[in-house]
Amino acid sequence: MRTAEQRCFDAGIDQATLMERAGTAVAREAMRFALGRPVLVLAGPGNNGGDAYAAARLLHSWGCDVTVAALGSKKSGAAADMRRRWTGPTVALADAAPRAVLVDGLFGTGMSRPLETDVREALHRLVGAADFSLAIDLPSGLATDSGEDLGLAPVSATCALGALKPAHVLMPGAACCGHVRLVDIDIACPDSTRTIARPRLTPPARDAHKYRRGMVAVVAGAMPGAAHLAARATLHAGAGYVLLASGDPQHRSPDALVRRKIADADDLAELLADARIGAAVIGPGLGSGNHARALLDAALASDRPLIIDGDALTLLGEDAVRRLSTRDARSWLTPHEGEFVRLFGDGGGNKIDRTRQAAQRAGATIVHKGPDTVIADPDGNVHIADTGTSWLSTAGTGDVLAGICGARMACGDESAADAAIWLHARAARLTGAAFMADDIVAPIASAVAECL
Numbered sequence: 001m002r003t004a005e006q007r008c009f010d011a012g013i014d015q016a017t018l019m020e021r022a023g024t025a026v027a028r029e030a031m032r033f034a035l036g037r038p039v040l041v042l043a044g045p046g047n048n049g050g051d052a053y054a055a056a057r058l059l060h061s062w063g064c065d066v067t068v069a070a071l072g073s074k075k076s077g078a079a080a081d082m083r084r085r086w087t088g089p090t091v092a093l094a095d096a097a098p099r100a101v102l103v104d105g106l107f108g109t110g111m112s113r114p115l116e117t118d119v120r121e122a123l124h125r126l127v128g129a130a131d132f133s134l135a136i137d138l139p140s141g142l143a144t145d146s147g148e149d150l151g152l153a154p155v156s157a158t159c160a161l162g163a164l165k166p167a168h169v170l171m172p173g174a175a176c177c178g179h180v181r182l183v184d185i186d187i188a189c190p191d192s193t194r195t196i197a198r199p200r201l202t203p204p205a206r207d208a209h210k211y212r213r214g215m216v217a218v219v220a221g222a223m224p225g226a227a228h229l230a231a232r233a234t235l236h237a238g239a240g241y242v243l244l245a246s247g248d249p250q251h252r253s254p255d256a257l258v259r260r261k262i263a264d265a266d267d268l269a270e271l272l273a274d275a276r277i278g279a280a281v282i283g284p285g286l287g288s289g290n291h292a293r294a295l296l297d298a299a300l301a302s303d304r305p306l307i308i309d310g311d312a313l314t315l316l317g318e319d320a321v322r323r324l325s326t327r328d329a330r331s332w333l334t335p336h337e338g339e340f341v342r343l344f345g346d347g348g349g350n351k352i353d354r355t356r357q358a359a360q361r362a363g364a365t366i367v368h369k370g371p372d373t374v375i376a377d378p379d380g381n382v383h384i385a386d387t388g389t390s391w392l393s394t395a396g397t398g399d400v401l402a403g404i405c406g407a408r409m410a411c412g413d414e415s416a417a418d419a420a421i422w423l424h425a426r427a428a429r430l431t432g433a434a435f436m437a438d439d440i441v442a443p444i445a446s447a448v449a450e451c452l
């Protein structure tokens with residue numbers, strides 16, 4: 001954001017122009033929600049406060065009843081000019097009385113240390129008493145790059161200026177921003193980091209054949225239910241042919257699932273020699289013993305693209321980087337935070353930075369799961385999912401996701417992991433609430449239909 005801002009300045013656009021754009025965008029949003037109610041605008045000492053004074057002036061000029069609660073001020077610069085141009089009622093932050101609508105312009109991306117106690121108390125008192133609160137850029141007290149809580153008060157909505165920052169999408173910050181509205185202030189922010197959107201999927205070609213339009217092998221192990229769940233998800237996510245490779249291929253529904261008996265790792269190696277298989281899923285319910293380890297070794301040695309999940313991640317452990325970086329075929333890993341730390345450690349910045357570094361080191365795509373899923377590919381691109389539902393935090397949903405990943409990879413999607421994450425979240429939303437993992441499997445097909 002700062003680089004993009006500097007580029008604007010280099011092109012001759014000054015800070016006051018950007019501030020006026022920001023203030024205008026915020027005032028428009030606040031106006032929509034105020035509906036004639038009194039507005040309290042909190043204005044801090046820096047440029048976030050400058051945006052706040054600009055918004056207050058515009059709201060006042062449009063007929064709103066506006067009071068500014070001020071905290072410190074600068075003597076010069078665009079923020080000071082905005083403050084001078086505000087001629088309406090102003091009180092000190094500590095003395096401000098609550099109003100129905102609050103605009104929080106105390107601190108934005110300049111937040112560098114925890115809020116002082118008196119500021120934090122005033123902020124919480126005023127935000128807590130408002131019916132509707134709108135943060136300018138970020139809720140004050142939120143660390144921009146880490147999403148860390150430095151004393152913030154959660155708001156109803158946030159106007160993110162120019163681009164989303166990590167704190168808008170990473171926990172715990174993401175949960176405190178309310179509805180995030182990205183507003184354009186005409187700053188170009190090209191970046192290799194973005195949030196995911198609904199994928200565009202293509203239906204099978206007219207001459208499609210079951211083996212050519214997405215053939216997936218799902219490897220079962222000690223707990224076959226997990227692999228079975230993944231395999232069913234694979235079928236509903238658009239694969240043409242799904243093989244369940246298992247030591248004990250008992251017949252269970254669905255009938256369309258093809259069972260193949262594999263007694264040992266050699267059998268799996270032979271099965272995975274089939275070049276028609278576009279992706280293999282290994283890990284859900286695989287187990288942790290020698291048999292599981294041998295199956296994983298066979299899968300890693302194969303030429304098939306792999307989705308590595310659950311127990312297979314635990315088996316890889318600290319060896320992940322070494323073993324994955326030497327594979328010729330592509331690999332996708334789907335760890336949750338605990339698994340991620342066991343694979344790659346816990347140092348190195350926020351979740352975006354850590355996932356990007358791990359993907360580059362391992363030469364694999366990493367789907368770092370959680371309420372703020374981060375997907376990083378080995379080329380440094382990072383996509384973040386901010387569309388999940390907290391009902392997905394139930395056993396088995398990870399197995400379902402691994403299955404969807406397998407299907408979308410074998411179907412040849414360009415951003416298969418993004419598509420899988422979107423379909424998974426959408427299927428959950430279509431299912432509703434308090435579901436079990438099995439319930440979200442059939443709705444995956446409806447989610448796919450929305451993307452055609």
Ligand SMILES: NC(=O)C1=CN([C@@H]2O[C@H](COP(=O)(O)OP(=O)(O)OC[C@H]3O[C@@H](n4cnc5c(N)ncnc54)[C@H](O)[C@@H]3O)[C@@H](O)[C@H]2O)[C@H](O)CC1
Binds near residue numbers: 005022112116
């Ligand atoms: N990026 C853009 O293109 C635009 C951004 N705008 C707005 O500017 C803010 C960022 O402004 P900045 O002056 O850099 O920082 P803040 O206003 O967030 O903070 C001001 C000041 O406060 C000090 N500070 C930090 N932490 C604390 C604390 N705990 N207690 C007291 N003081 C603290 C720190 O030293 C800062 O200097 C961005 O969010 C946008 O709202 C634009 O105006 C439009 C273009």
Ligand SMILES: [K+]
Binds near residue numbers: 106
């Ligand atoms: K703010």
